[in-house]
Amino acid sequence: MKKLRMSKATGINFLTYALVIIAFVVLQVMGNQGMLSSTLKGQLVPICAYVVMALSLNLTVGILGELSLGHAGFMSVGSFAGAVSNVALAASIPDAGLRLAVSMIIAAIFAAIAGVLIGIPVLRLNGDYLAIVTLAFGEIIKSLINNMYIGMDVDGLHASFVQNTLKLEAGGRMILNGPMGIPGIQKTSTFVAGFVLVMIALVVIFNLVGSRSGRAIMALRDNRIAAESVGINVTKYKMMAFVTSAALAGAAGALFAQGQNTIVPSKFDFNTSILILVFVVLGGLGRMWGSIIAAAALTVLPEMLREFADYRMLVYAIVLILVMLITNNPTIKNFFESVLDRIKSGKKAKEGGAEA
Amino acid sequence: MKKFLSIMLALVLALGCLAGCGEPASSSTSGDGAATAFRIGGTGPLTGGAAIYGTAVANAAKIAVDEINAKGGIQFELRYEDDAHDAEKAVNAYNILKDWEMQIFMGSVTSAPGVATSAEANADNIFFLTPSGSSTDVLGGVADPLTGTVSIPRKSNVFQICFTDPNQGLASAQYIVDKNLGEKIAVIYKNDDVYSTGIYNSFAAKAAELNLNIVSTTTFTTDSQTDFSVQIAAAKDAGADLIFLPMYYDAASLILTQADAIGYAPKFFGVDGMDGILAVEGFDTALAEGVMLLTPFAADAEDEATQNFVAKYEAAYGETPNQFAADAYDTVYAIAAALEKAGATPDMTASQLCDVLVAQFTSADFAVDGLTGASMTWSATGEVSKAPKGMMIQDGKYVSMD
Missing domain, CATH: 3.40.50.2300 (Response regulator)
Structure with a gap:
């Protein structure tokens, strides 16, 4: 029985990889053939970033079982760390691809540090309390970056806080300018880089979930007291999942920021956190392929609905409500299950026939 | 497994359909009558907290376009897309306009989206004239007042009709x-x-x-x-x-x-x-x-052009136009004047029009009289020549302080 369950999980993992690879190849070929509209082409990198965001949040919400409302905070840390290092390293690493990779690693490290810092107090809490504290964390990050000034000149990086007191040498430039964010980002993110990041995120998450640690994390989610009683270290495993999730979100932020011309701190607010949570809930808690599809579909959807003009966001909300209702409707669920059962029993009968 | 496979197949099919749908649509728009009117696009916050500015600009631009079209001569087609005052959505909106084969871009209404779309327009060589995106980062090449350093190189095809922050x-x-x-x-x-x-x-x-x-x-x-x-x-x-x-x-x-x-x-x-x-x-x-x-603008000014505009705006939208609306009105007229002077035709590509318009806007003898300033000229930095005017509110009216 156990073997069967495992092989099912592995099968789904492989199909998830296949889904991403097929989608990538199809889009890449269509892009090369000039079959993609500018709109969709422009959205490829943000889609990849949001997919990784949804995957990483699914690790916290679906696998660890803790509701986080401040995930955009990690994205913000990653975005600004990544974009600042991209500008700062422009001279020392001329190769755009390599610079992007380095900046993503730096972003992941910064976001992981933020994850540890916020994790220490937060993971002592549960449920609603944790949700409120993560919400506050997202807002704190937003205000911190709103008041941060980073500039660069021949002497290296300079930073000041609250007031812009930087004195830069001639030929220097402001990189992060408080509420004005980073206005001149050289676009280095590509769809290929986004695809690679999605694959890395999947490998990390599937391997973590499938490992001994992953089972400990899920045991904590299912019954914390029982898990503690068999000697599972709550703090260690919670932290492991939370920090991994934060680091992936940071890398996604770096990808996102370097696919934009400009980013401002107010972009990563409460609404963005909720948007990512919607991807996760819509795709199904703990279901990674669901997060991928939901993130991609809900990023493209508002642009597809532009024909509705003023009623666009209204239609978007209605579509969201309908999808949530339909996927949770017992009648519809039963219908699909009965169809599936019929297919399965038909298949079994066939196999039985073949064996005979 | 089976369910998963079917969903996956459905998604791949849906993606194919989605991209398939996008393609013929854009090719058909290029087919019908692209050569009769210039296509002007713009993005602005038509929804959300900053919507008053976006709708004012879109409304006023429509008034100006209708007036110019009614005269005969140069014909315009106008399309405004919502960016919800967000840089990411503004770039999406810009790409939608590009798929529509926009030839001239009226930029973004607000500053942060303007910084993003001006970089895109600069890369694509589409002429960019914003009515109200007043941040210097929209233009590029302007030194920061506190540190005296330049963060963004000048985007040579980007101009402003408003004065900078x-x-x-x-x-x-x-x-x-x-x-x-x-x-x-x-x-x-x-x-x-x-x-x-x-x-x-x-x-x-x-x-x-x-x-x-x-x-x-x-x-x-x-x-x-x-x-x-x-x-x-x-x-x-x-x-x-x-x-x-x-x-x-x-x-x-x-x-x-x-x-x-x-x-x-x-x-x-x-x-x-x-x-x-x-x-x-x-x-x-x-x-x-x-x-x-x-x-730069007072809705109760005595001159004929302002009164005509204010009356039309009030009749159509039931409110007094603000300075954003006046800037947008001037933007359309400035573009029309430059096109007329250069003898540009609607069958030119966006890139050709951009070169023509940049040459006009930076030439010494190009000046536009608008609601927000008389004989406005532009320098190579993209800034407009008009100066801020001091006004004081007296008895519910703007009175010049000079």
Whole structure:
């Protein structure tokens, strides 16, 4: 029985990889053939970033079982760390691809540090309390970056806080300018880089979930007291999942920021956190392929609905409500299950026939 | 497994269909009658918190386009897309316009989206003339007033019809000194906003240079722009006799009301975002008496062009147009004038039109008379020549202070 369950999980993992690879190849070929509209082409990198965001949040919400409302905070840390290092390293690493990779690693490290810092107090809490504290964390990050000034000149990086007191040498430039964010980002993110990041995120998450640690994390989610009683270290495993999730979100932020011309701190607010949570809930808690599809579909959807003009966001909300209702409707669920059962029993009968 | 496989297949099919649908649509638009009218596009916040500015611009641009089309001669097709005051959505909207084969871009209404779309338009060589994206980062190549360094190289095909944020900050400080308006000055600004911070930074730099006595500087954010009691109390305690308000009129109207409620009556000095304060619903316009502001446009000006525009706008949309609307109206006329002068035809590509228009806008003999300024000219930096004008509100009307 156990073997069967495992092989099912592995099968789904492989199909998830296949889904991403097929989608990538199809889009890449269509892009090369000039079959993609500018709109969709422009959205490829943000889609990849949001997919990784949804995957990483699914690790916290679906696998660890803790509701986080401040995930955009990690994205913000990653975005600004990544974009600042991209500008700062422009001279020392001329190769755009390599610079992007380095900046993503730096972003992941910064976001992981933020994850540890916020994790220490937060993971002592549960449920609603944790949700409120993560919400506050997202807002704190937003205000911190709103008041941060980073500039660069021949002497290296300079930073000041609250007031812009930087004195830069001639030929220097402001990189992060408080509420004005980073206005001149050289676009280095590509769809290929986004695809690679999605694959890395999947490998990390599937391997973590499938490992001994992953089972400990899920045991904590299912019954914390029982898990503690068999000697599972709550703090260690919670932290492991939370920090991994934060680091992936940071890398996604770096990808996102370097696919934009400009980013401002107010972009990563409460609404963005909720948007990512919607991807996760819509795709199904703990279901990674669901997060991928939901993130991609809900990023493209508002642009597809532009024909509705003023009623666009209204239609978007209605579509969201309908999808949530339909996927949770017992009648519809039963219908699909009965169809599936019929297919399965038909298949079994066939196999039985073949064996005979 | 089976369910998963079927969903996956469905998704791949859906993606294929989606991209398939996008392609013929764009090719068909290029087929029918592209050669009769210039396609002008623009993005702005038509929904969300900043929607008043976006709708004002879109409405006024439509009035101008209808007027020009009615005259015969140059014909325009106008399309405005919503960007919800967000840089990411603005780039999406820009790409939608590109798929529509936009030839001339009216830019983004607000600053942060304008920074993003101007970079895109610069890369694609599509002419960019924004009515109201006043941040210098939209243009590029302008030195930061605090550090004196340039962050973004000049985007050579990007121009503004409004004056830049630092320009307003400098002019405000100069004005206060020249007219000796206040001894002790307090500043309240919105520190999560590109526009407000941009003006404040240059104001602070110029004020230090002119030895203005700034006794209190307080800030607010989008989340806290309903209660100003702390900021007003700080200004009052410091004994300020003039409060500088570099912000939009919605927040400013609350500051005026709340200052009045505690019986504090300093002079108020605003910038172009203050224009529109007399039209705020539920706001006692008597409180705005004596408020000074810098604005290029007054809806009750006596000249024929302004009266014609205001009458048309009021008839069509039921409200008095603000400075954003006037800037948008001028933008369309400036583009039309440049196209006419250059003899451009609608069958030219966006890139060809861009080169032609840039040459016109930077040429010495190109000047446009508009609602917001007479004989406006543009320099290679993309900035417009018109200067901010000081106005004071007296008996519910703008009166020139010069």
